[in-house]
Amino acid sequence: MTPAQLRHWLRRSPTPARIRADGQILEVPQTPYRWSELASSIEALGASRVECLSESGAVIRAAAMDGGGSPEAPDPIEVAAAREERAERDRVREAVEIARVVAEASERATRQHAETYSRVLERYEGLVSLVVQRLTSLERAYHSALVQAARAQSEAILVRAEAEAEAAQQQDQGLAPLLSAVAGSLLSGDSGQPKPNGKA
Numbered sequence: 001m002t003p004a005q006l007r008h009w010l011r012r013s014p015t016p017a018r019i020r021a022d023g024q025i026l027e028v029p030q031t032p033y034r035w036s037e038l039a040s041s042i043e044a045l046g047a048s049r050v051e052c053l054s055e056s057g058a059v060i061r062a063a064a065m066d067g068g069g070s071p072e073a074p075d076p077i078e079v080a081a082a083r084e085e086r087a088e089r090d091r092v093r094e095a096v097e098i099a100r101v102v103a104e105a106s107e108r109a110t111r112q113h114a115e116t117y118s119r120v121l122e123r124y125e126g127l128v129s130l131v132v133q134r135l136t137s138l139e140r141a142y143h144s145a146l147v148q149a150a151r152a153q154s155e156a157i158l159v160r161a162e163a164e165a166e167a168a169q170q171q172d173q174g175l176a177p178l179l180s181a182v183a184g185s186l187l188s189g190d191s192g193q194p195k196p197n198g199k200a
Helices: 003-010 034-045 076-188
Strands: 018-021 024-027 049-053 059-064
Touching: 003 034, 003 049, 003 076, 018 034, 024 034
Parallel strands: none
Antiparallel strands: 018 024, 018 049, 049 059
16 A cells, blocks of 8 residues: 555545554544654554544454555545645645745845934934034134124223223313413402403
């Protein structure tokens, strides 16, 4: 019996609850590929006789594995089921491959986005640094201009005050002789008018 024939024979209806191979009981594994796994186990044991058992332990069917004869040919339904099983495995493998390709593409895209964001952030940091430097320079220039303007205004006020003081001093010097003459006249009693006897 070939492995494919054994697999089809094991999965025929009614479905066995367990398998007996040369007296050894094999439980049916609850996996998608249970019949392939059972066939592999039976071949590994080198069993000469295989029996399919029900839940109660009754023999459902039996077959010799010594090559003396081949089991009943699988019916078309079982062949179609086997093909569907292979197709399902192929679909699963294809889905896994697609998922792997999508994951790799997503990882590459994420890495590229991260690199792009990093470059943009570096340029933004450089721009912010440049703006801060320009603002600092402008602030220093503005402060220097304010200091120079205040200094010029102070110097202008000082020059004006000195000029006004000098002008006042010159004015005081021009009035001094006149004030002195007036004061002398008042002190001497001479009002500058003719006396009553007609004498000056």
